[in-house]
Amino acid sequence: MASALSDCSSRATARLLPFQRSVQSRVSQFQRSVSIAWNPLGMNAIRSAASPHWSSSAVAPVAMTTETSAKVIDGKSVAKQIKDEIAGEILRMKDGTGIVPGLAVILVGSRKDSQTYVRNKKKACEAVGIKSYEANLPEDSTEEDVLKHIARFNDDPSVHGILVQLPLPRHMNEEKILNAVSIEKDVDGFHPLNIGRLAMQGRDPLFVPCTPKGCMELLHRYGVEIKGKRAVVIGRSNIVGMPAALLLQKANATISMVHSYTKNPEEITRQADIIISAAGVANLVRGSWIKPGAVVIDVGINPIDDAESPRGYRLVGDVCYEEVCTVASAITPVPGGVGPMTIAMLLSNTLSSAKRIHNFK
Amino acid sequence: MASALSDCSSRATARLLPFQRSVQSRVSQFQRSVSIAWNPLGMNAIRSAASPHWSSSAVAPVAMTTETSAKVIDGKSVAKQIKDEIAGEILRMKDGTGIVPGLAVILVGSRKDSQTYVRNKKKACEAVGIKSYEANLPEDSTEEDVLKHIARFNDDPSVHGILVQLPLPRHMNEEKILNAVSIEKDVDGFHPLNIGRLAMQGRDPLFVPCTPKGCMELLHRYGVEIKGKRAVVIGRSNIVGMPAALLLQKANATISMVHSYTKNPEEITRQADIIISAAGVANLVRGSWIKPGAVVIDVGINPIDDAESPRGYRLVGDVCYEEVCTVASAITPVPGGVGPMTIAMLLSNTLSSAKRIHNFK
Structure with missing residues (x-):
């Protein structure tokens, strides 16, 4: 192409x-x-x-x-509208249950672009009332280090969504690490079980x-x-x-x-x-x-x-x-x-996850 | 259409x-x-x-x-060829390890067509050397009855593939029952995890x-x-x-x-x-x-x-x-x-499963 x-x-x-x-x-x-x-x-x-x-000199005439x-x-304006809706729902949930949705992000290494993404996600979470959790691990961490943090967030009831910032360092097995994220907290929706449900008629993924x-x-x-x-x-x-x-x-x-x-x-x-x-x-x-x-x-x-x-x-x-x-x-x-x-949908998935886990309609 | x-x-x-x-x-x-x-x-x-x-009177002239x-x-002849290949592999496996692949079929009720399918599967298994296991349950069985049999076959090391003959009686939750089949023995390949892996690049399903x-x-x-x-x-x-x-x-x-x-x-x-x-x-x-x-x-x-x-x-x-x-x-x-x-591929999936479980190349 x-x-x-x-x-x-x-x-x-x-x-x-x-x-x-x-x-x-x-x-x-x-x-x-x-x-x-x-x-x-x-x-x-x-x-x-x-x-x-x-x-103007860079513009060739277009036939x-x-x-x-x-x-x-206008994605920017729709995203803003969605974030406002999410903020409203989070308030309603907090008022009704005392619970606030939580999103954990695991960042390995110090890539500038990844750091920027993570910072933006954190800011977006704060803006709508989602609590952010972070694990920043050095580039030379082992797979076991990352898996340990995933296990901790999997077990933490105040965390409803877990993101592993990609790309991971080369010495890590991405599939193995992503599969370790609890399917109930896989707000990225990348787990093959979610993809399978997305493909199948009569089944629904937990997260898209x-x-x-x-x-x-x-x-x-x-x-x-x-x-x-x-x-x-x-x-x-x-x-x-x-x-x-x-x-x-x-x-x-x-x-x-x-x-x-x-x-x-x-x-x-x-x-x-x-x-x-x-x-x-x-x-x-x-x-x-x-x-x-x-x-x-x-x-x-x-x-x-x-x-x-x-x-x-x-x-x-x-x-x-x-x-x-x-x-x-x-x-x-x-x-x-x-x-x-994309980021608005991440917030939306995190809110849905918290609602589902706490059975809040 | x-x-x-x-x-x-x-x-x-x-x-x-x-x-x-x-x-x-x-x-x-x-x-x-x-x-x-x-x-x-x-x-x-x-x-x-x-x-x-x-x-000939029923045939309208075709322009x-x-x-x-x-x-x-010619699917019939290709299927025969594949079944011959499978029979050869099963002999080789039996000679090498003493293990014979096993396929369990669970049939609930007494639908004539389902009984025919199950009988044909059994015959096809016998023809290539796969051992057949069967559970025939009455129409009015409970979901728990079926799940008990699935659990038994999941645990049985001589069973390498499990099939639940569809359709199930109406009072049963098909999704719940199919999901109970161990992913390692899902020779039908219908588990959403298998379908997800089929959809994803760089992933392979256990069974197609x-x-x-x-x-x-x-x-x-x-x-x-x-x-x-x-x-x-x-x-x-x-x-x-x-x-x-x-x-x-x-x-x-x-x-x-x-x-x-x-x-x-x-x-x-x-x-x-x-x-x-x-x-x-x-x-x-x-x-x-x-x-x-x-x-x-x-x-x-x-x-x-x-x-x-x-x-x-x-x-x-x-x-x-x-x-x-x-x-x-x-x-x-x-x-x-x-x-x-279709039936040749079922035999092929059962053989692959036995090979994978027993690490036989």
Whole structure:
């Protein structure tokens, strides 16, 4: 699928930064309400005005076949709404039972990105009233050290969810360590028993993996009908693509799974009413891959070089946003789409776990 | 999908009976070897001569667009070959360790069809050297009675596989009973932990469910390439359709799943290089559903009325054989296709289990 990358990456410098999205959202809302055809280059000009980092010279002209624009599926705002709902439920539970949900995170080593994720999870927990527990272990810990902490959290009645931050150091057996997490506290939903229940009709998993659950929640909250629709999932990882396909199938979509061995990903994807892309390849999904009116959920978070950015890189999705937003009826931006939903779903799973363990309805 | 039934059923009276298949096989072998176009009506005449039940008046003329014929995937003969291989392995194991694999079957009630299945399984075990164990419980047994027998077989070191014959009486909780079977002896492969491992990359189930495993074995033994091919699975039951899709996907096919909510099953199926149909609807899949050259595995075993048969009915597949065999490159007949493979795979799973438990390579 690498050949599909071509030059969308260069156009991707026009990608929206978070604070720009509200501008675009207002503009496109206006344009839909007055039924005026929308020129994306015009939109780029608006973006340019709003963004000190944006460089118009980096934007190649895009040949447009349609001049409509997709609705932006605003994950950030939906995630906020969900977190507010969770905070309310946690208060109600605390008032009713005196119990507060607890989430334990085990971090091994000192990878900067992992530390950032863990810090963000902790902050998100605090914001909704979930109590955080942490175990920080040095890089050279043994498997037994990690298993000991998992066992402690498994036994601790104030902990309702346990996360092992991945990746683990290379000398550890990830499968063995993840399997040690009690199935009742596996808020990541990665345990094969959960995945099996997700796949089976008439069975329900205790937890649905957070990112695909977030994708489904976005579809639901934006009123996207799933039953009877064609859905294509691009990528088949254990943590996103595969469970996303199982969820869509459970919701009675007709699913197809596209992956690196698929010979004609473009042709198959163009049949879909709903696309979830979790390939981890920047700008893989082009405008020509999309059936007009399809709904596009972009799970990819791919760093690409960007001399204009203070960090030297920026994050883009799997989907060539500029092209696809002229064909799709709705699309998630990156960042600000699926990303914020993942953490909201982790909080949601932790709350559900506490409710289930304490039989609180 | 019901509308697709139309009148193929009436033509299906030309379906092969087991003893006819050898005739057809020889004929089509001949026709392929001398590259003569094959007229299926001519074949029907040959069938007619070989079958006292066949009535030519029931066969409507079929409009043919191509006049080639699919290779018949002979499940009966492949199953025999596999059973011979298993018998050889069991002898080797017995010689090496003194241990013989054991399969326990639990039958509750006195359904005629279940009794027949259990008797056939027992006979198949005896034929390859697997020791059979049985528990026959009356219809009005309690769940606890059944669970007690499962526990006994779980603990019995001479039992390596446990089957609970389905359906269970209505007053029993099937999920609870199936979950009681030790995962190490779940030769049916229906435990959600097995299904989860089947779905996940980098994980392997202890046992693959017998019928989909049989489908894959047929594809392998007939040299059908799977990697990179489009595969469509029709039907999504926990015991066939869903695990078949997961197996095809693990073998790097690009899978789509068609089911009762699918709006255009014909259009999607026509894209497939490989089709596994497990819908349980007689003659659902017509010739027009098939891409020329596709390989078709028909899991359906559907009884339809047949005044000509001494039993008053006969068994047909999901696939309208007469139409599809003129379009596909290879096809399984019903009966004699997937059916015999299911029991061969059960024996194979029991042997694998005994080898694993006793660490015999």
